[in-house]
Amino acid sequence: MSEHPLRQQLHNEIHARPFERVGAPAQVSHQVMLVSPSESQQAFEHLSELLGNLHLPPPAMGSMFHTEQIGPVRLRWERHGEFVSYTFITHEALGPEDPLFERCACDRVSAEWLARIPGQRLCANHVAVMPEGELGCDTLPDFSAVLDIDALVGSDVADGHAQVFTDLRIAPDGFTRFIVLSKAMSARRRGRLVQRLLEIETYRLLSLLTLPVARELTPQLNRYEQDLVSIMDAIGSNGGAEDAEPNRDHKTLDRLTLLASAVEGVYAASHGRFTAANAYYDLVNRRVTELHEKPIFGLQTIGQFLERRLAPAMQTCAWAARRQQALSERVSRCSNLLRTRVEVAMQQQNRSLLASMNRRQFLQLRLQQTVEGLSVAAITYYMASLVGHLFEAAEPWLHIKPKLAEGISIPIIALIVWIALQRMHHRLERASEAR
Incomplete structure (x- = not known):
């Protein structure tokens, strides 16, 4: 039994780009870079450079997706048609005095490497994930230190298992901020929630292009x-x-x-x-x-x-x-x-x-008929003259007056010439129809 050569590739497509496990607390940084085809390849080489410097295995050649644990940070790299995304996840807990977003997941990676990422940054987000009990949910938490309260939006999500707050504004560090208060839920489900938030922002800005x-x-x-x-x-x-x-x-x-x-x-x-x-x-x-x-x-x-x-x-x-x-x-x-x-x-x-050509052709036909009439007369005249000369020479033997013979020959010659012209016309018409 032969298998289709693309079966494995098509079957595994449903498992491509799996969701990350995100615990609570966690910090997530996400950047989307618009790239040209050449910059997309440069992004792959740039990632390989980072992993090589850290003595980590490089991504497979031509890879569109790669994840790697870099110390306390998990790096998720994805290459799409017109953009490349970088997601950094760390589960280091903030200290009781540490404000939110003071130190983010991408800060654990070389700043020099981050600055050289190919492409143009279109989307950048920080997501702070924390257990619900840390801030309480009976009243609206006070996020005035990190979010614009006048532009605050929020909701219960994941069937009431989490709450999300954001102002959808770009903070001074160039990132949009999300706060996720998570109840008891699996790390996979929490990862799916974070991924959806990041994709909403990514595709929102891509559509607005x-x-x-x-x-x-x-x-x-x-x-x-x-x-x-x-x-x-x-x-x-x-x-x-x-x-x-x-x-x-x-x-x-x-x-x-x-x-x-x-x-x-x-x-x-x-x-x-x-x-x-x-x-x-x-x-x-x-x-x-x-x-x-x-x-x-x-x-x-x-x-x-x-x-x-x-x-x-x-x-x-x-x-x-x-x-x-x-x-x-x-x-x-x-x-x-x-x-x-x-x-x-x-x-x-x-x-x-x-119509003009028909008129000209009609005139030409009339002129041709006139010329033919003159031709009949001219030919008859010359032929009759020859007959007259012939009878003039033969008068001693035939005893016929030349002028009489010439006069009698005129209608006969004219009739013969006219019949010859008519037969010639008929032959030409048949030849034209045969073509």
Whole structure:
């Protein structure tokens, strides 16, 4: 029995990128770097450099995922299509006097190595995970030292087994902060919760990368739509003489072709970004749903906050994409309309040209018939003259007057010449039909 060569790879895909075990207390630092294809390879080599310096086994060549324990920190490295993520997890407990986020998980790794990570940082988060009993949950905990209370959002998550608080703002250290108060739950489930929070922020920012593109497209689309209206007015107008109409339509078609080229160029440049935004936004909604949020303390939940701000931004992107698609379709319809008009004008020109050719051919036929009549007369004259000369020479023997013989031969010669011309016409017609 033969197996499909991709069976193992496809089967193991469901086990790829497993969730990390996260205890309580724990500190998690997460960074997402936007990378080009060359920078993605540099990120792999950069990771290999870190592990080599620490005498740890390097990741497999071409690996898209790698985890390693580096002293007290667990490093989780993931490579995706357009970004690379770094997650640092440590379970070192804070001292009673240590404020939250004073010392984070990524601080345990070489600062020089962190500074040289390839790519551009798009997303950075700190997550502090602690047992619920440390702060208590009967009243809203006081997070004013680390979070903006005016922007605080929070909710019960994981079916009431944990609470999450955040202000979704970038702190002075460049990181967004999350606080997770965890009840008794398994480390795997706690890891899934933290991973979902990190993915919500990651995919939220990745989807929002399309918003500036949509805003930049708006004035371009306005200009293209105005150009299209101008072209449609030119198509609908009847001004100009009939002989100038085809030239005017060709000029309009040139304008429309340039507009179509510009619209399709913009569409090709931005379509991938709009498609990615839809995919990332769908992932955000899925991860929010998986949190199983319930409101607490009168705060907005994470899902409610994102719905208020992220959904309008995504609607703006979707509107720009639909507008772009509609403009492309309108330009295509306009092109078809104008091409049809040009083709009709060309057909009218062809009909006029054929009518003119028919008239000229008729005149040529008439002229040919006139020439043929003159030819019959000329040939008859010369042949009759030859007959007259012949009878003039033979008069002593035939005793027929030459002029009489010449006169009698004229109708006979004319009839013979005419019949010969008619037979020649019939042969030419049959030859033409045979072709």
